Amino acid sequence: MFHNGSDSAQGAEAVITKTTYLGWDAVVKSRPPKTYRLPELDAHIRSSRTRNEARIMHEARNAGVRTPCIYDIDLKECSITMERMRGEMVKDHLDEHPEDAERVCRMVGECIAKLHTARICHGDLTTSNMILTDDGDICLIDLSMGCTRAETEDIGVDLRLLERAFTSAHIELEPAYDAMMDTYYSIVPDAKTIRRKVEEIKNRGRYT
Numbered sequence: 001m002f003h004n005g006s007d008s009a010q011g012a013e014a015v016i017t018k019t020t021y022l023g024w025d026a027v028v029k030s031r032p033p034k035t036y037r038l039p040e041l042d043a044h045i046r047s048s049r050t051r052n053e054a055r056i057m058h059e060a061r062n063a064g065v066r067t068p069c070i071y072d073i074d075l076k077e078c079s080i081t082m083e084r085m086r087g088e089m090v091k092d093h094l095d096e097h098p099e100d101a102e103r104v105c106r107m108v109g110e111c112i113a114k115l116h117t118a119r120i121c122h123g124d125l126t127t128s129n130m131i132l133t134d135d136g137d138i139c140l141i142d143l144s145m146g147c148t149r150a151e152t153e154d155i156g157v158d159l160r161l162l163e164r165a166f167t168s169a170h171i172e173l174e175p176a177y178d179a180m181m182d183t184y185y186s187i188v189p190d191a192k193t194i195r196r197k198v199e200e201i202k203n204r205g206r207y208t
């Protein structure tokens with residue numbers, strides 16, 4: 001997952017660095033200061049995203065959704081030290097093994113259904129923020145934009161984002177996407193309401 005064998009990766013906001021924690025393979029996700037923001041505002045954004053991410057990871061785990069174990073949180077540095085997952089990004093797996101897409105997508109559908117049934121939304125549901133672990137699980141990462149006590153609207157937005165991200169990243173995998181959503185809707189208790197909400201959000205986008 002750390003491309004070209006390097007020990008760190010720079011996302012839009014965060015820096016991910018390989019480390020160890022009491023002998024365990026770990027990564028540190030830290031949010032360095034952004035100089036283009038007012039310093040007080042910047043400190044507030046960085047620490048609240050860090051806190052939110054740790055909280056949502058924990059809540060998701062309580063709901064039976066795999067997320068990396070949290071080893072340490074440093075609110076001053078705005079960093080989380082967590083379990084380093086062994087596996088590959090779902091995005092890469094789908095690109096490299098389209099023949100396995102339907103199976104993996106059904107697992108993703110089940111995972112998101114568990115999350116949403118617990119009224120947790122992810123906030124950035126893309127196949128880059130999911131890891132297919134070496135032991136065959138789906139693990140969700142990058143939950144800093146997530147929320148708890150999610151309303152149907154939040155869940156709808158999560159799914160709409162997933163659809164957009166999935167269809168642009170994996171144009172040729174439409175049947176796998178359909179399999180993912182079939183699994184999802186067969187598990188969530190209020191499938192009809194959610195379907196209606198997703199349609200409504202799509203139509204909104206069409207006319208604005």
Ligand SMILES: Nc1ncnc2c1ncn2[C@@H]1O[C@H](COP(=O)(O)OP(=O)(O)OP(=O)(O)O)[C@@H](O)[C@H]1O
Pocket residue numbers: 001002009010011012013014015016027029068082083084085086089128129141142143
């Ligand atoms: N716990 C982990 N174990 C293994 N790899 C991880 C872990 N957390 C993050 N990574 C790797 O680092 C990348 C970036 O992590 P993450 O998505 O949390 O940060 P980000 O800065 O929000 O990235 P983005 O640019 O997608 O917004 C992931 O795609 C993954 O490859």
Ligand SMILES: [Mg+2]
Pocket residue numbers: 011128129142
């Ligand atoms: Mg990410």
